[in-house]
Amino acid sequence: MSILNSVLRRQPDLTSSAFLVIAFLTGIAGALQLPTLSLFLSTEVKVNPLMVGLYYTGSAVIGIVVSQMLATRSDKQGDRKRLILHCCILGALGCVLYAWNRNYFILLIVGVILSSFGSTANPQLFALAREHADRTGREAAMFSSVMRAQISLSWVIGPPVAFALALGFGFPVMYLSAAVVFLLCGALVTFLLPSMPKSALKTDTTLASPRQNRHDTLLLFFACTAMWTCNGVYLITMPLYVVNALGLSEKLAGIMMGTAAGLEIPVMLIAGYVAKRVGKRFLMRIAVGAGLLFYVGLVLFSAEWALLALQLLNAVFIGILAGIGMLYFQDLMPGQAGTATTLFTNTTRVGWIISGSLAGIVAQFWGYHAVFFISLLMSVGAAYCMWKIKNV
Incomplete structure (x- = not known):
């Protein structure tokens, strides 16, 4: 209750509320x-599974x-608020393209x-929120954790709505709905978010200090990438492992995912409160330790009750990583909020690139349990990297 009271006390103004609403809406758009x-x-563009896999890989690489590129530019010059607005507009245009175009290569390149650009609005929003928190004296960890919880909440609501729109009304309606959400985000950004333009001289001075943290930043990048790779491998493999290897109900996989997602939100808020x-x-x-215990549990136990109980460790693992990892990058890279936030976001993308290939190859030759x-x-490698990073 004290955590909730603390959140309410720290979020009374319109600007802070706008950050939370926009974070939720950008999450919904995705x-x-x-x-x-x-x-x-597969159904609308009518391509084979290999082309689907190529699309995901190409999307991740282009996204990185x-x-x-935008993050580096945003830290050196211009107004981050305008960049977020432009990203929302381009994201909406992308949704319109997906609604009406069915050419694979146009989607792969232009789309x-x-x-x-649309997905970059989210890390830039968190970067602007960090700058706003620092300027107004607000506790950045708690504020960012509440914002990150909005993303988790959007992913509880968004997927069921997406399938309902796509299957009930068609993909054009679904993508146009996402376009409307992007435009709504753009309007809220225009009228409610603060403007914080940068001068080149000020930025050059600020960027000189993080060079001494480059080694620690690299270690953190490797640690977070390894942790997200573990999570990606788990999400890809777990449903197949539960159904095909263990012979358990398909519903169990959904319950396990839902349980972990639900527990991640309070974990994020608690982590932000005590950071x-x-x-x-x-x-x-603590996060990487929970991850180690989680994967040890998956290796040793296969009972339904054990798989469900292990989701608490999974929630601690991902909840802290998602909520605190970004802030740790920002602390290691002072004056480079945009680059730091995007670097953290890209650990997720790199993790998905690695996990997609890794899960398929290992499962093909050695089985799901391997x-x-x-x-x-x-996870052991991630723990080693975390133990070599200095305290900030």
């Missing part, structure tokens, strides 16, 4: 598109390039580029 993408490509007291490095070490041994080894 959650309306991504869950049905493979279905859209676009987001990192992915527009979608990459200033215990430190971000300590929390990230995949969790690989995840355990990667």
Whole structure:
């Protein structure tokens, strides 16, 4: 209750509320598109599974390039608020393209580029929120954790709505709905978010200090990438493992995912609440420790009750990683909020690129259970990196 009271006390003004609403809506915009993408490509564009896999890989690579390029520019010059607005507009245009175009290569090139701009609105929003929190004296960890919880909430609501729209009314209606959400975000950004333009001289001065943290930033990048890879491997493999290897109900996979997603929200809020007291490095070490125990549990136990109980460790693992990992990057890269936030976001993308290939190859030759041994080894690697990073 004290955590909730603290959140309410810290979020009374219109600007802070706008950040929360826009974070939720940008999450909805993504959650309306991504869950049905493979279905859209196979049924509407009519491509084979290999082309679907190529699309996901190409999308991740292009997304990394676009987001990192925009992040570097946003930290050096211009107004981050205007960049977020432009990303929302381009994201809406991308949704319109998906609504009416069915040419695979146009979608792979033009559609992915527009979608990459749209998805960059989210990390830029978090970067602006960090700058706003620092300028107004607001506790950044708690504020960012509440914002991150909005993303999790949007992914509880968005996927069912996406499937209902796509299957009930068709993909054009679903994508046009996402376009409307992007435009609504753009309007809220225009009228409610603060403007914080940068001067080149000020930025050059600020960017000189993070160079001493480059080694720690690299270690954190490797650790977060390994952790997201473990999560990606788990999400890809778990439904097949539960049904095909263990012979359990298909519903169990959905219950396990729902349980973890539901538990992640309070974990994020608690982590944000205690971050200033215990430190971000300590929390990230708790996260990687929980991940180690989670994958040890998956290797050792196969009973239904055990798989459900392990979701608490999974929620601690992902909840802290998603909520505190981004803030840790920002602390290691002072004056580069946009680059730091996007760098963290790209650990997720790189993790998905690796996990897609890794899960398929290992499962093909050694079985589903062997995949969790690989995840355990990667968790050990992530733990090593976390223990080599200095405290911030």
